[in-house]
């Protein structure tokens with residue numbers, strides 16, 4: 001590579017006008033990159049705010065179609081669904097996860113009927129259903145791996161049968177991708193996709209999400225025995241390699257902004273569809289500053305999402321999906 005020198009070479013020339021800035025732009029963000037996570041809740045006529053996530057709602061099924069309509073109009077490709085299970089339906093084993101008429105399954109059927117073109121992503125983990133708020137089964141105070149995988153595979157099957165298009169295991173048990181793939185295939189669901197939360201860190205940035213679900217107060221201890229240590233990046237590559245070998249179609253890195261280095265490494269090494277989750281704590285952090293007038297809302301949203309694309313992400317799960325899609329339309 002020949003590198004020019006000042007004064008012949010001036011990098012500001014290409015920045016001078018909008019037309020050259022557009023021509024030399026290396027990365028673009030489009031609506032096709034956006035996945036919108038939504039919280040669904042039991043009851044009728046319910047639309048409650050999540051205190052730590054200003055602008056984000058928990059919505060009951062009778063209001064769900066109206067809630068999702070703007071996403072359909074804006075042509076957002078997919079939604080990630082998160083059910084809120086009332087405490088009386090939670091138990092040690094997360095039994096409600098396997099109920100074919102649970103909130104998640106009812107929401108999936110409703111959305112498939114109303115908006116057949118929108119992809120549905122189902123989170124597979126036990127934490128919305130357990131009384132202890134952990135993602136797997138607990139034996140003697142420890143989240144056990146293989147018995148948890150057995151349950152998670154039933155949970156995945158239940159969701160796929162209800163019409164979930166993309167199964168997204170977020171539990172971080174070893175071997176769950178392989179078991180889920182085999183089970184889906186054995187049931188003839190060979191086209192149900194798997195987006196693995198392959199690289200999920202034991203992060204402080206999930207706090208507001210746990211508030212939204214009501215699992216934060218229930219959670220005993222932390223998730224460090226199954227979610228990754230934020231200090232590690234080589235281990236992230238091993239996690240991705242294993243999940244791909246087990247049949248994952250797409251992989252995810254989570255959280256997002258504090259882990260852009262991981263997204264870049266994963267995409268460079270494996271060249272597979274790689275997604276980032278801009279999680280609840282990132283949303284809360286930005287919204288707090290935006291609401292204080294300390295950051296410019298529109299520019300902050302778009303810059304944060306563009307940074308994921310620059311790092312190599314193919315798409316982003318973001319609570320800003322609707323806002324971003326509207327901003328992108330405005331151009």
Ligand SMILES: NCc1[nH]cc(CCC(=O)O)c1CC(=O)O
Pocket residue numbers: 123125127135170171205206207208209210278279280281
């Ligand atoms: N396993 C459940 C799950 N799926 C997505 C998130 C977090 C998403 C967010 O913070 O926006 C979590 C929380 C957790 O692992 O405790």
Ligand SMILES: [Mg+2]
Pocket residue numbers: 172173174175198239242243
């Ligand atoms: Mg793994």
